[in-house]
Amino acid sequence: MNAPERSPDHPPLSDTFIAAMSARFGSRFSQSEAVRLSHGTDESAHPPQPPDAVVFVESTEEVAAVATLCHAHRVPMIAYGAGTSLEGHLLAVNGGISIDLSAMNRVLAVRAGDLDATVEAGVTRKQLNTALRDTGLFFPIDPGADASLGGMTATRASGTNAVRYGTMRENVMALTVVLADGRIIKTGSRARKSAAGYDLTRLFVGSEGTLGIVTEITLRLYPIPEAISSAVCAFPDIAAAVNTVIQTIQLGVPIARIELLDALALQAINSYSNTTLREAPTLFFEFHGSPAGVDEQARTVQEIAREHGGLDFEWATRAEDRSRLWQARHDAYFACIRLRPGSRGQSTDACVPISRLADCIAETLEDRATSGLIAPLVGHVGDGNFHLIAVLDPDNAAELEQAHNFAARLAQRAIRMEGSCTGEHGVGIGKRGYLIAEHGEGAIDVMRSLKQALDPLNLMNPGKILP
Numbered sequence: 001m002n003a004p005e006r007s008p009d010h011p012p013l014s015d016t017f018i019a020a021m022s023a024r025f026g027s028r029f030s031q032s033e034a035v036r037l038s039h040g041t042d043e044s045a046h047p048p049q050p051p052d053a054v055v056f057v058e059s060t061e062e063v064a065a066v067a068t069l070c071h072a073h074r075v076p077m078i079a080y081g082a083g084t085s086l087e088g089h090l091l092a093v094n095g096g097i098s099i100d101l102s103a104m105n106r107v108l109a110v111r112a113g114d115l116d117a118t119v120e121a122g123v124t125r126k127q128l129n130t131a132l133r134d135t136g137l138f139f140p141i142d143p144g145a146d147a148s149l150g151g152m153t154a155t156r157a158s159g160t161n162a163v164r165y166g167t168m169r170e171n172v173m174a175l176t177v178v179l180a181d182g183r184i185i186k187t188g189s190r191a192r193k194s195a196a197g198y199d200l201t202r203l204f205v206g207s208e209g210t211l212g213i214v215t216e217i218t219l220r221l222y223p224i225p226e227a228i229s230s231a232v233c234a235f236p237d238i239a240a241a242v243n244t245v246i247q248t249i250q251l252g253v254p255i256a257r258i259e260l261l262d263a264l265a266l267q268a269i270n271s272y273s274n275t276t277l278r279e280a281p282t283l284f285f286e287f288h289g290s291p292a293g294v295d296e297q298a299r300t301v302q303e304i305a306r307e308h309g310g311l312d313f314e315w316a317t318r319a320e321d322r323s324r325l326w327q328a329r330h331d332a333y334f335a336c337i338r339l340r341p342g343s344r345g346q347s348t349d350a351c352v353p354i355s356r357l358a359d360c361i362a363e364t365l366e367d368r369a370t371s372g373l374i375a376p377l378v379g380h381v382g383d384g385n386f387h388l389i390a391v392l393d394p395d396n397a398a399e400l401e402q403a404h405n406f407a408a409r410l411a412q413r414a415i416r417m418e419g420s421c422t423g424e425h426g427v428g429i430g431k432r433g434y435l436i437a438e439h440g441e442g443a444i445d446v447m448r449s450l451k452q453a454l455d456p457l458n459l460m461n462p463g464k465i466l467p
Contacts, residue, residue: 012095013052017073021055021097024065028056039078039098042085043145043333044430045346045392045400051078051092056100060176060184060215066099067213068182070459077180078461079209081148082124085155086347087428089208093463099213101150107131108216116173116190118218121150128219137221140165143424144330150214155426156206160329163249163382164256164288165222167424172205176216180455190218203450208426209461211454225256225288229298230316230325233285233305234278238262238365238377240308241281242358245381247304249354253297257286257326258382262365264339265332265376272335273328278311284329285313286322329378336376336389344394348407348430350414351385351423360417361386364410371406385423412437427465435467 021029030036031053040050057063070077076096083090092098104120107128111117112135119128124146128139141152143159151157153175158167165171174188188194188201204212235241241260248255261269266279285301287294302313316322328335337345352360361377368375368388379386388410390403411421411434421434436444448466451458 013075013097014073017069017075018053020069020073021053021066024069025055025062030054030056036098038083039080039100040090040092042083042088042090043345043347044086044088044428045344045390045394045403046088046091046429049091049093051098052095054080054098054100056103058103060178063099063101063178063213063215064182064184066097067178067180070097071181071457074457074459076459076462077213079121079150079154079213081122081151081154082146084145084147085151085428086425087422087430089155089426089428089461089464091429093429096459096462101213101215102148104150104215110135110137110221111190112137112221114190115221115223116218117221118174118216119149121148121153121215121217123149125149125152132221136224138224139171139219140222141168141171144333149217149219153205153214153217154207154209156424158380158383158385158424160257160259160326160380162380162385162424163258164254169202169205171220172201172217173220174218175201175204175214177204177212177214179212180457180460185212188218206426208428208464210451210465211460213460227291227294228256228286228288228322229294230284230286230322231298231302231313232277232282232316232325233302233310233313234280234282235305235311236280236309238281238361239358240310241283242361242381244283244301244305244308244310246354246357247308248301249382251300251304253300254289255285255297255301255382256288257284258380259284259329260377260379260381260386261329261332262377264374265336265378268335268339268376269328269332272338273331275328277328283310284325286326332376332378333389336391339374339376340391340393342393343391346390346392346400346403346407347387347425348390348410349385349387349423349425350410350419350421351383352414352417352419354384356417356419357381357384357386360413360419363413364388367406367409371402373403373406375403375406380423383423384419408433429464432465432467435465
């Protein structure tokens with residue numbers, strides 16, 4: 001649970017470096033304790049680890065200037081977007097400088113005819129969809145938090161729509177990246193396919209800022225569906241809900257979203273969002289397509305749910321009702337924390353093949369019952385991904401350790417079932433210990449070789465991903 005101790009290889013910032021940064025960036029270079037602390041804290045349960053300084057950049061060229069100075073003075077660099085990460089990605093475990101890209105928030109181009117857009121890394125997903133409002137298009141990747149698209153790219157984010165539209169891996173077409181020594185490169189193109197050279201775009205998507213800093217992203221866009229319908233259905237137990245999901249996916253129903261929440265999560269949501277949903281294991285559905293297609297999908301899923309003991313669907317067809325329903329789902333993290341005033345949430349996730357989902361969730365809930373933890377379950381179960389939010393007393397070391405061990409068992413369980421220790425949160429510092437078990441020593445050696453080739457001084461977000 002505790003962050004690694006600061007490495008002696010990276011001493012405090014030198015006076016020469018501070019002078020150079022101050023001369024170049026003026027008041028946008030800050031050593032304020034409050035600014036540093038805010039940039040060394042994320043949404044994880046890991047204790048804060050502030051950087052030595054923060055610089056607020058406004059262009060790719062400025063990021064390159066920072067990287068050039070950091071490279072010359074051997075100063076670690078940590079890219080910062082919206083601060084919503086969940087595995088300690090932003091923590092300055094080796095000190096150094098936080099590079100805040102939030103002011104790089106321009107939508108550079110929207111090409112409706114080609115269904116793509118290019119944005120700066122600080123643009124958030126909600127901001128992009130607002131900019132697309134009059135085009136008839138939208139960007140579907142929705143991790144819940146209004147994260148920056150640079151951060152979503154760096155962590156290979158997904159979310160509630162991934163079952164139909166995929167993750168950031170499938171939806172990033174091209175990147176502009178600043179390397180550790182200040183070089184600027186462009187990867188990929190706007191072509192829908194290419195067989196030209198190594199796929200560097202996919203290398204940087206999910207690299208968590210350890211190989212380079214993403215400054216611009218070209219993304220796929222999608223037409224807004226002609227018809228959208230949402231529904232909620234409660235079940236007598238978790239197994240019935242999960243089996244409904246498995247059968248829906250195996251039948252090839254092109255459902256847009258399918259989310260699972262257990263009874264404890266529903267209790268938290270009702271209290272936090274003033275909803276009156278049945279406090280039982282529940283699936284949230286959303287269907288996209290033509291009116292006839294949506295109707296067919298909904299009837300098929302409703303019949304599947306009925307076979308597994310599902311109670312009557314509660315429909316939300318008006319836009320405002322759908323928005324209220326999904327906002328309640330997205331507020332689940334904060335709702336769960338409210339179950340225990342003064343607590344902090346430790347969110348962990350795993351992803352398994354859909355055929356193993358029922359087994360993995362059943363074993364995990366047995367483990368939760370044995371541990372006695374308060375840990376509501378929510379999940380993007382349409383792609384085999386689920387989360388537990390342990391609600392903890394941050395001053396209780398024994399409880400923190402218990403939650404850490406619970407998360408470790410979940411990661412090991414998912415890997416044993418041929419899944420992943422993290423479906424979307426990323427590795428950061430929280431999941432580094434499971435990568436060898438998941439990928440094998442040989443693959444980790446290749447990852448280390450790539451890191452060494454691109455960042456031989458280990459300046460790009462050091463201490464993250466690699467065990």
